[in-house]
Amino acid sequence: MYQRTLRAAVTAALAAAALAVAGPVTPAHAAGTTLVVNAAAPYRPVTHVASGGLYALAENNRPADSTLLPIAMNTLTQPAPGVGQKPNGQPPGGDSLLVAPQADRVGAAEFIRMPDIYPDFPYKWVSWTDWLSKVDTMVKKRLAATSVSNIAGWELWNEPDGTWNTASAGDFNAGWVRTYQEVRSLDSLTPIVGPSLSSWKASYMQSFLSYARDRGALPDVVSWHEWNAANIASEVAAYRAMESSLGISPRRISINEYAWTNEVDVPGRVSSYIAKFERAGVESADRAFWYEYGTVNGLVTNNQPTGSWWLYKWYGDMAGNMVTTTPADQTGLDGCASFDPTRKIADVAFGNASGTNSVRVSGLSALGQTVRVHLESTPASGRFTAVTAPTDISTATYNVTNGTITVTVPNMDANSAYHLVVEPVSGVPAYQHRYEAENASVFRAQRLTGGTASAGGYVGRIDNTGDPRTDSYVDFIVNVPTARTYTMTIGYANGTGATSTQGLAYDGSAWHTVSYPPTAGWGQFGSTVATTVDLHAGYNAIRLAKGAPYFSGGTGYAELDYIQLD
Template identity: 75%
Template sequence: MSRTLALVSAIAVFGALAVAPAQAAGHTLVVNAAAAFRPVTHAAAGGLYALAENSRPADSTLLPLKLNTLTQPPPGVGQKPNGQPPGGDALLVAPQADRVGAAQVIRMPDIYPDFPYKWVSWDDWLSKVDTMVSRRLAATSVSNVAAWEIWNEPDGTWNTAAAGDFNTGWTRTVQRIRTRDTVTPVAGPGYSSWNTDRMRTFLTNARNTNTVPDVVVWHELGHSSASIAADVSAYRALESSLGIGARPIFINEYAWTDEVDVPGRVANYVSKLERAGVAGADRAFWYEYGTVNGLVVNNTQPTGTWWLYKWYGDMAGSMVTTTPPAQTGLDGFASYDSTRKRVDVVFGDESGTNSVRVTGLSGTVRVTLESTPSSGRFTAVTAPTTISTSTYTVSNGQITVPVANMSATSAYHLVVEPTSGTYQQRFEAENASVFRAQRLSSGSASNGGYVGRIDNSGDPRSDSYVDFVVNVPSARAYTMTIGYANGTGATSTQGLAYNGGAWSTVSYPPTAGWGSFGTVSTSVSLHAGYNVIRLAKGAPFFAGGTGYAELDYLQLN
């Protein structure tokens, strides 16, 4: 939870490049553009107490980040983080989260004003639980609540002397929630760090009492990202040994006080969180809420670290394998968009002259390199610094790009694309914000992935829809082609709305079967820049679709 930091660093600069050397001095990050391991979901683009009431920060600062999942205080929040007034009530910020395509997890113990939390009594806690759940159930226009987080850091904040054993308390609280809400997932245990024995005891009790969390949560605040892979692996082994089905992992606090505003360190965390396959991860809260934890200053201005997350938000297609030279120091994460044949690499956490080797390429490519400094959380950075733009001839399927005079606190962005590269026009469904549906894979789908099981309507806790955050160059009407599959044998329908506007209906004639894709087209009037397009089986203010359809992509022409 809270403390202080601000670092400023120099920006690395070097001249234009010709044909790349086979190897540069220092360390090398290897990117295999041909080795996709999962769809781009911007899993680590989230924050604890990221939003505050009255649209703080501005939507314009959030849309480019393609936020995944946030953790916000409960309705009636009492928590006063760092002495600030209570704020960030999940139900009050829900409209803004909805406008930018973000899901929310509600942290229930933040109903208390103090941290560590001051336990009163079981009667008091269960009464608070009843009130929080009732308020959420009454908010029928809110559909982006992904889970109830039962407690936060019980290894340090649960008052065993007054409240009894935490595991028993977990069971009692989940059972109380289920008397009113049998639909919304529960998340936990929310430990401050990974501990195998502690997690085994928790999961054994949860299994035996039928209260296993739907989403498994712990924090990575050990002042190092090096253990993330081992921690996730240990959890998966433990889960399997106890006969518990695979749960999504949500690391809803990562990066310590002197790391969270340092782009180079953040690049290292995101790299390891992506490789570990977590479903979501949130920047830890240390200072001011309503700033995405230091990404935005003065409500509308980006800091240096914001640009790293903007580069992350620009990623599309599939995440591809990156291999760092070690578990500390230089690391990065990368994507490959098969439609544009574009590779994006974000990297850092190393000083001196190093290099990035990108394999799985062909032909001649344009290579752009830029950087963003560690500006702290109070200094705006209006744009990243372009270091070089060059043309490379690919040799033996690869190029090696040297990066001179790196600063360990800065982050760097490498874009490799055809010399005729263009703006994004195809938006894959599996890259979008997916609510109560499933990302699936198929060789017949665009980019190998699609979204299915878009099945639910009639309840804001379970409504199924997909939000596409799209960026277009000009305000005008666009022909929107939807790739879809419909194996029902009859025409199905979904609702279409964009930028919070009125609903219309899209009809999907039958295709040859599930996973066999066709297209339909409609017209949408979009404004220049970022827009959010929703396709829904069910959603607030929409009566509900008919039949079933799977979504492959949107194409805007």
């Protein structure tokens, strides 16, 4: 959902209805509440679920890579090849295939929104002949783009509950199946995404899923839009119950638009969305598009960070595992947290409350009897005001009692977001050396768990098919302090009984071969190999691939546990 202008959105029938039904509930923001964090209770690996955006990128590398790499982008939803959509009166832009090289450089996957081939919103239906011809053209363009390997799915339609012309095109469920079959007649491999409802609507979703199930046309990724953070947990649970009741195997969930107009530039509000997406277990979530494209929807202005960008930077710095956070309720103070077992750092990003509140962090026994605690904040600066750095609030040493500390956060602003870092008082490395494979951008492989794996997770089922739609690779976004040659140690397992190989490339370099001698078995870690990489100061992208564009393919199989730079 987006608007041509704020006035047009309010006056248009579709947007007015959405505003009345789905607009966010203003939280109480009560003071005196406590967010409870258990650093010893991991529940999923860090994957930066909510670091995504609708129309986040525009052609000509907008915004710059330097603004995207620190926020660890997960997914993008971009317009169709040959885009005709004119968002908010802007010229068509953000063509998914044209921005794919930049998305690829920063480790982001793309969903292609097919109806954005049309110029208007709500979409103006022409005919079935016209639509299916456009579908064929879009799919053929993608298939011809053999150097593009980060397309994660075809989104067949957007907000059918308000934009589908039933009078001219017939029932949407039948139209979905017809479009699904047309895409599959040309592309049997790329996942299909839908139905992309304008908000969670149980009866609509049940009708859609039942119809699609009975005709072999279920989406691989189920999607809808979220405008009220307080409802995320209950709506995801309702979908999972519906899925089970219909005998449908679990689908990945993408919330491919989130945060209303009065929330998307307010980091305090957005911190609540991020926390709830993580706890609910969705795979990806994209910031909604309301204004200018090519800015990650207000995170960047003239290639400088806004206040909201710093929230995503803190989120992007999280490593290891997401750990349990428990808010007092679903409408006020909330946040997400991670624990990196290698550096022994607990990291909390939170907000959505005013006055004096607290964060209680337990599970800290491994950090020692005293810990260093740093607290900072970032304001709601809007879309056009750059914020060069967060505001430091305090740095202090806390005594740990029964593995727990309580940090008081005074004078909170409900619109601002806050960042709490808890670490040992000594022995913390100057920069992150170890990067877990399960924290990286994983393309067509699988994140798995294992008792001998570093941080408890690894990436396996890394394969090579010779097709950019199904080749497997893992992209590590790393940040190093100086330009130099680094020794890169790779933790791995290889149960084939013979040496396996993968390709290694970084920052546009030529491909190199990494060899993995056989190990004790699959999922049994402790073995390493070492190579060298020449990195520049700051952020670098390192790819390990079984198959990828411009790489002929590796041999055998190897599972990846981590890389370490020394």
